[in-house]
Amino acid sequence: MADRDFYEILGVPRTADQDEIQRAYRKLARTYHPDVNKSPDAEDRFKEVSEAYEVLSDPGTRRRYDAFGPDFRRVPEGVDPATYARAGAGAGAGPGWAGQGPGWARGPGGEEIHFTTGEGFEGIDLEDLLGGVFGRRRRGATGRGWGPVPGADQEAELPLTVEEAYRGGRRTITIPGPGGGRTLQVNIPPGVTDGQRIRLAGQGGAGSDGARTGDLYLIARIADHPRYHLEGRDIHVRLPLTPSEAALGTTVAVDTPGGEAKVKVPPGTSSGRRLRLRGQGMPNPRGRPGDLLAEARIMVPPTLDDEERRLYEQLARISAFNPRSPS
Numbered sequence: 001m002a003d004r005d006f007y008e009i010l011g012v013p014r015t016a017d018q019d020e021i022q023r024a025y026r027k028l029a030r031t032y033h034p035d036v037n038k039s040p041d042a043e044d045r046f047k048e049v050s051e052a053y054e055v056l057s058d059p060g061t062r063r064r065y066d067a068f069g070p071d072f073r074r075v076p077e078g079v080d081p082a083t084y085a086r087a088g089a090g091a092g093a094g095p096g097w098a099g100q101g102p103g104w105a106r107g108p109g110g111e112e113i114h115f116t117t118g119e120g121f122e123g124i125d126l127e128d129l130l131g132g133v134f135g136r137r138r139r140g141a142t143g144r145g146w147g148p149v150p151g152a153d154q155e156a157e158l159p160l161t162v163e164e165a166y167r168g169g170r171r172t173i174t175i176p177g178p179g180g181g182r183t184l185q186v187n188i189p190p191g192v193t194d195g196q197r198i199r200l201a202g203q204g205g206a207g208s209d210g211a212r213t214g215d216l217y218l219i220a221r222i223a224d225h226p227r228y229h230l231e232g233r234d235i236h237v238r239l240p241l242t243p244s245e246a247a248l249g250t251t252v253a254v255d256t257p258g259g260e261a262k263v264k265v266p267p268g269t270s271s272g273r274r275l276r277l278r279g280q281g282m283p284n285p286r287g288r289p290g291d292l293l294a295e296a297r298i299m300v301p302p303t304l305d306d307e308e309r310r311l312y313e314q315l316a317r318i319s320a321f322n323p324r325s326p327s
Helices: 006-010 018-032 042-056 059-073 081-089 126-140 162-167 243-248 306-318
Strands: 104-106 112-114 154-160 169-175 182-188 197-200 216-222 229-231 234-241 250-256 259-265 274-277 292-298
Touching: 006 018, 006 042, 018 042, 042 059, 059 081, 154 162, 154 169, 154 182, 162 169, 162 216, 182 197, 182 216, 234 243, 234 250, 234 259, 243 250, 243 292, 250 292, 259 274, 259 292
Parallel strands: 154 216, 234 292
Antiparallel strands: 104 112, 169 182, 197 216, 229 234, 250 259, 274 292
16 A cells, blocks of 8 residues: 555645645545445555545645655654655755655656665665754754654554454553653554554654654554454354255354354355355444355264264265266
8 A cells, every 4th residue: 555656546646735635535535435335445445545645634744755755654753855865866866755665756857766776775875864864953053954844653563363353442552662662552443454554643753843743553463363264354264064964954153253153054065165144254343344254164073983884874875966976
């Protein structure tokens, strides 16, 4: 998501004013809101549009985005945009951004300039990059700096189990920092999905010269689970069945992160068949919850006692069923 240009996502020029940005957002939000658009990628597009609007509708954040591009959340406070652009684009580039992150810069005339990077910016002098910080401080005394710079938005990963993501709740986290860790209380919404961003307003980097503090974004990372597999808000589980349960049909209980659910198995169910329980997946505070999909797996006893063997042999003699015959 961060690789795409937020202006491109909203379909507005870089010179768009706030009214244009808001109109574009409302139009796209109505189009892709999961409550009205049931296409598989609607929720992702809605999140993408919402993130673009969140950045561009805030003048301070938009200013950082225009200056630093996709790196706007990572560039430290106080870095001179002009120095940053020179570091990225080489000697020919002036201030201003960059539509595509490191490797691109926008020249004085608005043209995009591509440059090569290795481990960092080619030809960059760390002192030159950070010189903006110290240079700004020096210039600050004369009032000829680039003015207040909003604090950088920051990101951190928030590891969650499937059960925690399902239930939500309150979590205490510690964010490391140069002055020691900060302890924060976080409200996790129920039904959070992998990669979802949780915004903590005002918990990012400090602004300079009285500018506002940035925000902290927690990126949900849901750990793999031995029983559950998540695809968006849908929960996939395996459903072991005996041969007789699969052949005759039955109703069985299956564990879910939200508790026990009943799955009705139709007669004649084979391995691999997926049985859908609508609305039994991950909760969705803004719309329809996900589904639970139980995949049938027919299991046979590893050993048979005498009576079981006799009955299986009898069944084999009288049954005409051949799963390998072409249908």
